[in-house]
Amino acid sequence: MLGAVIAPTDPVLASEVQVGPPQEGAEGDHTGDADHTEPGEEEEIRFALTSEAGLNDGLAFPFTNMAIAMAIAGTHPGNWIESWLLIHVFMELGVGILLGLGLGWLLAKLIFAQSADNNLAKVMVGLSALAGTLIIYGITEFLGGYGFIAVFIGAVVIRSTSRDHEYHLDLHKNIEKSERILMVAILIALGAAISGGLLDALTWPLVICALLIVFIIR
Numbered sequence: 001m002l003g004a005v006i007a008p009t010d011p012v013l014a015s016e017v018q019v020g021p022p023q024e025g026a027e028g029d030h031t032g033d034a035d036h037t038e039p040g041e042e043e044e045i046r047f048a049l050t051s052e053a054g055l056n057d058g059l060a061f062p063f064t065n066m067a068i069a070m071a072i073a074g075t076h077p078g079n080w081i082e083s084w085l086l087i088h089v090f091m092e093l094g095v096g097i098l099l100g101l102g103l104g105w106l107l108a109k110l111i112f113a114q115s116a117d118n119n120l121a122k123v124m125v126g127l128s129a130l131a132g133t134l135i136i137y138g139i140t141e142f143l144g145g146y147g148f149i150a151v152f153i154g155a156v157v158i159r160s161t162s163r164d165h166e167y168h169l170d171l172h173k174n175i176e177k178s179e180r181i182l183m184v185a186i187l188i189a190l191g192a193a194i195s196g197g198l199l200d201a202l203t204w205p206l207v208i209c210a211l212l213i214v215f216i217i218r
Contacts, residue, residue: 001067006218008057047159054152058096061146062088095145100153103139107132107154108161111171129175132158 065088066080073079111128136154137147158171190198 001064001071002213004060004063004067006213007060007063008053051156054155058146058149058152061148062093092144092146093149095143096140096147096149097153099140099143099145100136100150101157103132103136103150104154104157105161107135108158111158112162112167127174127178129171130178133175 062084066084069080069084069088107128111132132154133151136151140150141147
């Protein structure tokens with residue numbers, strides 16, 4: 001469980017290298033003589049790093065479920081490994097991958113089939129990125145798959161569709177705004193929970209353990 005918890009990429013660090021706006025660097029925007037990236041190469045590098053973060057986060061779920069199965073059935077593999085492999089690895093990963101591919105393709109067709117000839121229409125197209133995230137995640141979880149994996153794959157499919165379409169920029173801008181709004185809401189909720197006694201049980205040994213995990217092990 002500890003390995004699954006600390007394995008995902010740190011969101012603060014990931015935000016520094018996450019994918020920028022579509023076609024960023026496509027005109028050969030170089031910052032100096034030491035920068036030898038080709039036009040568009042920086043976007044591809046950042047996309048690769050973001051992809052690693054998405055897969056890293058998503059693939060932690062099976063190991064979280066493995067730890068839960070061991071806690072319930074015992075540590076001997078014979079008690080849990082068969083059901084874990086069949087359900088939490090093959091079935092849930094398979095459902096997530098298939099629905100991510102299918103729903104991502106369908107949403108891409110719907111998004112890029114719309115005509116946006118005014119600012120309001122462009123904003124609605126941008127909001128479809130958030131709606132697509134919720135739709136893919138909800139349907140996948142309802143059908144027993146890993147919603148996180150499905151959303152990640154669906155996003156990759158949408159990105160690969162009509163790469164030069166101007167809607168990609170609207171999608172990116174609006175999803176960034178949505179991310180910041182949700183982050184504010186999470187921080188407010190966290191502050192309220194702390195003021196309500198969330199950390200009352202915290203002791204100095206636990207603080208030291210947390211610091212070691214974050215700054216040494218992590």
